[in-house]
Amino acid sequence: MYRLLFKSFFRTKLFLVSLLLLLSIGTISIFIGKQYLVKQEKNTVSAQKFQEESIKQNLEYHNNDLGLLLYYQRFAFIKKPANISAISIGQSDVNPLLQAVTIRGIEGQKYDTDFENPSLLMSGNLDLSFVITYLFPLLLIALTFNLYSEEKELGTWRILTAQTSGKASFLLKKLLVRVGFIFAVLIVLLFLASAVLQIEMNQNFWALFAQSVLYLLFWSALCFWIISLLKNSSFNALALISIWVVLTILIPAIVNNYVTNTYQVPEALHAMLEQRDGYHEKWDLEKDATMTGFYEAYPQYKDYKVPENTFSWIWYYGMQHNGDLASKETSTEMKDKIKMRNNVSETIALFVPTMHAQLSFNNLAGTDMLSHLDFLDALTEFHENLRLDFYTTIFDKKTADTVNWKNYDAKFYTSKQDFSWGYLLLPTLIITLLISALGVINIRKL
Amino acid sequence: MRRNVIFLLASQLRKDAFRSRVIGISLGLMVFLLIFSAYTGWENYHDQNHTRDVVQNEVQESWENNPDKHPHRMSHYGSFALRMKHVLSVFDLGMENFVGNAVFLEAHKQNTVNFSEASMSTGLLRFGEVSMAMLLKVILPLLIFYLGFATIAQERENGTLKLLIGQGITRTEIVLGKWLGLWGLSLLFLFATFLVVLFFIYMGSHNVLHSNSFIRYGILLISYILFFGILSAITILVSAFSKRAKGALIKLLGIWLLFVIIMPKSLQAIGYYLYPTPSKIEMETAVEHDLAKLGDSHNPDDTHFKVLKDSVLLANNVKEVKDLPFNYGGLIMAEGEAMSTAVYLDHEKRLYNVYSKQNNIERYSAFINPYTAIKNLSMAFSGTDFQSYLHFKSKAEAYRFKLAQDMNQLQIDFIANKGKEGPTKISNKYWKDFPPFEYNYLTTTTIFKNELLSILALLLWCVLAVFGLSKLSTNLKAI
Numbered sequence: 001m002y003r004l005l006f007k008s009f010f011r012t013k014l015f016l017v018s019l020l021l022l023l024s025i026g027t028i029s030i031f032i033g034k035q036y037l038v039k040q041e042k043n044t045v046s047a048q049k050f051q052e053e054s055i056k057q058n059l060e061y062h063n064n065d066l067g068l069l070l071y072y073q074r075f076a077f078i079k080k081p082a083n084i085s086a087i088s089i090g091q092s093d094v095n096p097l098l099q100a101v102t103i104r105g106i107e108g109q110k111y112d113t114d115f116e117n118p119s120l121l122m123s124g125n126l127d128l129s130f131v132i133t134y135l136f137p138l139l140l141i142a143l144t145f146n147l148y149s150e151e152k153e154l155g156t157w158r159i160l161t162a163q164t165s166g167k168a169s170f171l172l173k174k175l176l177v178r179v180g181f182i183f184a185v186l187i188v189l190l191f192l193a194s195a196v197l198q199i200e201m202n203q204n205f206w207a208l209f210a211q212s213v214l215y216l217l218f219w220s221a222l223c224f225w226i227i228s229l230l231k232n233s234s235f236n237a238l239a240l241i242s243i244w245v246v247l248t249i250l251i252p253a254i255v256n257n258y259v260t261n262t263y264q265v266p267e268a269l270h271a272m273l274e275q276r277d278g279y280h281e282k283w284d285l286e287k288d289a290t291m292t293g294f295y296e297a298y299p300q301y302k303d304y305k306v307p308e309n310t311f312s313w314i315w316y317y318g319m320q321h322n323g324d325l326a327s328k329e330t331s332t333e334m335k336d337k338i339k340m341r342n343n344v345s346e347t348i349a350l351f352v353p354t355m356h357a358q359l360s361f362n363n364l365a366g367t368d369m370l371s372h373l374d375f376l377d378a379l380t381e382f383h384e385n386l387r388l389d390f391y392t393t394i395f396d397k398k399t400a401d402t403v404n405w406k407n408y409d410a411k412f413y414t415s416k417q418d419f420s421w422g423y424l425l426l427p428t429l430i431i432t433l434l435i436s437a438l439g440v441i442n443i444r445k446l
Numbered sequence: 447m448r449r450n451v452i453f454l455l456a457s458q459l460r461k462d463a464f465r466s467r468v469i470g471i472s473l474g475l476m477v478f479l480l481i482f483s484a485y486t487g488w489e490n491y492h493d494q495n496h497t498r499d500v501v502q503n504e505v506q507e508s509w510e511n512n513p514d515k516h517p518h519r520m521s522h523y524g525s526f527a528l529r530m531k532h533v534l535s536v537f538d539l540g541m542e543n544f545v546g547n548a549v550f551l552e553a554h555k556q557n558t559v560n561f562s563e564a565s566m567s568t569g570l571l572r573f574g575e576v577s578m579a580m581l582l583k584v585i586l587p588l589l590i591f592y593l594g595f596a597t598i599a600q601e602r603e604n605g606t607l608k609l610l611i612g613q614g615i616t617r618t619e620i621v622l623g624k625w626l627g628l629w630g631l632s633l634l635f636l637f638a639t640f641l642v643v644l645f646f647i648y649m650g651s652h653n654v655l656h657s658n659s660f661i662r663y664g665i666l667l668i669s670y671i672l673f674f675g676i677l678s679a680i681t682i683l684v685s686a687f688s689k690r691a692k693g694a695l696i697k698l699l700g701i702w703l704l705f706v707i708i709m710p711k712s713l714q715a716i717g718y719y720l721y722p723t724p725s726k727i728e729m730e731t732a733v734e735h736d737l738a739k740l741g742d743s744h745n746p747d748d749t750h751f752k753v754l755k756d757s758v759l760l761a762n763n764v765k766e767v768k769d770l771p772f773n774y775g776g777l778i779m780a781e782g783e784a785m786s787t788a789v790y791l792d793h794e795k796r797l798y799n800v801y802s803k804q805n806n807i808e809r810y811s812a813f814i815n816p817y818t819a820i821k822n823l824s825m826a827f828s829g830t831d832f833q834s835y836l837h838f839k840s841k842a843e844a845y846r847f848k849l850a851q852d853m854n855q856l857q858i859d860f861i862a863n864k865g866k867e868g869p870t871k872i873s874n875k876y877w878k879d880f881p882p883f884e885y886n887y888l889t890t891t892t893i894f895k896n897e898l899l900s901i902l903a904l905l906l907w908c909v910l911a912v913f914g915l916s917k918l919s920t921n922l923k924a925i
Contacts, residue, residue: 043725094564113558114726117801121544124572126715252573257486266497268561345568362569
């Protein structure tokens with residue numbers, strides 16, 4: 001029976017078209033991911049080279065003045081993308097993976113963006129996660145919408161029912177052949193991706209695998225349910241495409257508008273101003289105004305006194321740090337707002353499989369918003385360690401060649417991606433089971 | 447061709463459409479979406495611009511309140527430029543949320559424009575945003591296809607087409623009637639949307655900045671009317687050339703997916719793949735490299751600055767820098783600023799040229815995809831396209847340059863030369879004299895020039911549509 005069903009399916013034009021379409025766009029998307037990884041790698045190399053050369057040059061110009069040297073010198077901190085991120089590039093095109101910072105105030109440096117073409121940002125990356133969330137469901141719809149209706153409309157249904165014992169089981173088998181084909185293509189593409197992109201076969205990869213399979217199961221269940229209503233082909237096509245538009249375009253977009261408007265982040269702009277003023281106003285104030293805050297934060301430097309009438313680096317870097325102190329509260333509020341946006345989106349996504357799939361892909365690939373916030377926290381810590389490393393040497397007025405510059409190459413950050421299997425799979429699984437149950441009830445009446 | 451017959455056929459199509467359940471559900475949905483997008487669009491525009499306006503005023507206030515000081519300190523104190531949203535961004539969000547909103551302007555350095563909405567959003571943003579233009583560009587075409595797929599194919603299947611022709615109604619009348627009927631239906635929703643937009647423009651019109659909004663509005667309206675005319679024609683043609691209504695529907699859904707979802711995104715991706723761009727760190731390295739070749743003000747043995755020094759000394763008839771009657775340090779910084787800015791802008795221009803190449807692949811596809819034409823036109827006239835953003839950026843950069851150079855000039859004129867007794871500070875009245883950052887939008891003429899391609903494509907599609915319909919009028923098959 002299956003052999004015949006497979007045979008008749010493989011002979012259709014639609015089978016060939018969908019196979020070619022999925023395989024070609026899928027392969028393109030994998031290579032776009034590859035290009036993303038290559039670009040990041042190139043970026044890393046140039047940052048390392050840049051840092052090495054600039055240290056050399058700065059040593060040449062400013063050896064006698066370490067404070068001035070460090071005014072210019074930038075230190076790269078790089079989030080090394082896991083190869084799996086090429087499957088779901090997520091927000092990592094908007095939020096740079098690399099920051100090169102001086103030991104001046106961090107707040108004015110950490111939100112600097114990289115150059116990206118806004119048109120591309122708007123249209124989004126054509127990565128494998130896009131192919132899975134958008135195109136696979138469409139192909140499923142194209143292959144299954146007239147599963148029953150076509151037989152009915154061509155008049156072959158009556159002949160079939162005369163020849164087979166279970167009408168429902170016949171339809172199920174026919175569905176299974178098509179769904180099986182889609183799953184086969186999905187699995188081929190995922191393994192192709194893991195080979196081309198050299199993705200580690202760790203928990204995250206298998207979680208992404210499971211999420212993709214489950215997501216397509218959800219769509220199969222939806223198609224099955226619509227088929228089980230036993231309507232005509234036009235109705236099915238209309239209904240399924242409408243559901244697709246609602247789930248992949250309208251609901252996520254509506255949620256996005258809602259979240260953006262409800263949790264606006266004016267703090268970003270305020271923190272920016274507070275940082276500058278918190279630093280700059282100190283130039284025109286007594287030295288104490290700077291040093292009280294600085295000594296409070298770092299009592300270990302209390303013994304360094306600040307000359308009253310001349311410029312000193314301890315005062316300068318103290319002022320810089322005051323900028324960070326002044327904006328700290330607002331900056332934390334901003335971070336909380338962004339986290340809130342993320343929480344609300346994720347919670348709503350639990351009820352909408354398309355959104356849940358995309359957000360979990362990003363999460364598993366380490367390209368989501370939270371992962372970026374973690375990176376920013378790590379960057380702040382990296383910056384503080386750098387400062388504390390250099391402060392003593394600067395304040396002791398040592399020359400730059402006393403520093404062991406070999407230790408100051410570009411540094412890397414690896415993100416930790418935690419996830420819970422239940423949170424990942426259960427929401428879509430429950431929804432899928434519910435819809436399937438509806439379909440089964442309908443088809444029993446057949 | 448009888449006008450009343452065409453009118454009758456058109457109104458028949460409209461009546462049929464309103465009788466079907468599909469339109470009931472989708473009309474309800476569309477009205478909800480229209481209200482939702484209008485409300486959130488306006489709220490977003492209003493709140494964001496309000497915040498930015500407040501911050502921009504704070505920036506100016508704190509600038510003016512600086513005490514007497516050395517002017518170079520002021521160029522490091524710097525300023526901020528905030529991007530104000532155009533009132534038509536309520537209609538079409540375009541790239542609005544993917545470009546930065548605030549940039550710190552200081553001497554010696556071109557900072558990036560930061561805090562785009564995208565940089566503070568979750569991955570959901572990639573699903574898109576709801577705006578009134580999105581409804582018109584993405585959802586309404588689908589609705590037109592839903593409503594129109596059966597027009598001719600169904601009548602032929604039922605045999606009513608044969609009856610119509612048998613009753614002496616000409617093919618031209620049938621085609622025109624169906625086409626105008628469908629077009630009219632889509633215009634109902636278009637006009638409803640544009641009425642809402644008109645209200646918002648009126649609300650925003652008290653601001654002189656938005657004075658050319660009404661012209662932009664008119665152009666947008668005409669473009670969308672034409673766009674829907676084209677879509678209606680495509681629908682009628684596909685329906686007429688399909689054997690069955692079912693086939694017409696499947697074809698139209700395929701066209702929609704290809705035009706609206708698959709093609710724009712794939713072509714943009716291909717553009718990105720073909721023309722790689724440098725990262726920021728690569729470009730900064732290149733800028734520093736080029737600058738070092740021209741002249742390095744930090745390097746005491748640099749030839750460029752040595753020549754400059756010699757000529758300045760000669761012109762002022764003195765032997766040493768300390769004998770100059772003005773502040774020499776200011777002069778060097780002014781020269782350094784001019785040079786570094788020129789080099790930076792040159793590299794930036796090259797970067798944007800690559801962006802243009804990346805985008806052009808998709809832009810040129812307007813000739814095979816009318817959606818692309820309307821998308822780019824709509825963004826451009828709503829002030830939310832890439833060019834509008836670049837316009838802001840160049841204004842901000844010009845302001846930064848003026849700020850740095852004015853401060854350098856003040857230093858040259860009023861600060862004592864190194865090694866000499868004299869003032870090290872100047873009065874804070876000079877800060878108050880420096881004008882605040884002001885921004886205007888692109889002129890309509892410039893947008894026209896930028897979007898010539900899209901306009902041409904749209905017009906070409908109109909010609910094609912009319913041509914297709916006239917062909918159909920002669921060889922429409924009755925059976």
